[in-house]
Amino acid sequence: MESQKNEETLLKEQAAKGHEHIVTVFVNEQPVKLDKGIATGAVIKSAAIAQGVLIQQSFVLQEELPNGTSKIIGDNDPVNLHEHLRFTAIAPDDNS
Secondary structure (H helix, E strand, C coil): CHHHHHHHHHHHHHHHCCCCCEEEEEECCEEEEEECEEEEHHHHHHHHHHCCCCCCCCCEEEEECCCCCEEEECCCCEEEECCCCEEEEECCCCCC
């Protein structure tokens, strides 16, 4: 529960800051707006869900790297957000 409250607080703080430092990243090919800076995997998923991406908080988040590989981003792992980052979120039992 504590981490969920922290995520909600972070999202509210991002919304209150205005749009001067907003970046657009992509989660499952859908644009997600976030505050530029550091966000955890859990915050990225929460923002994606709030913006209509059809994923769940339990999904595994992966950053798609420029060399064609991917890196798993845990719920507590920090990500330095900037334009054009791409993520894939899949159900934990999806073996594709």
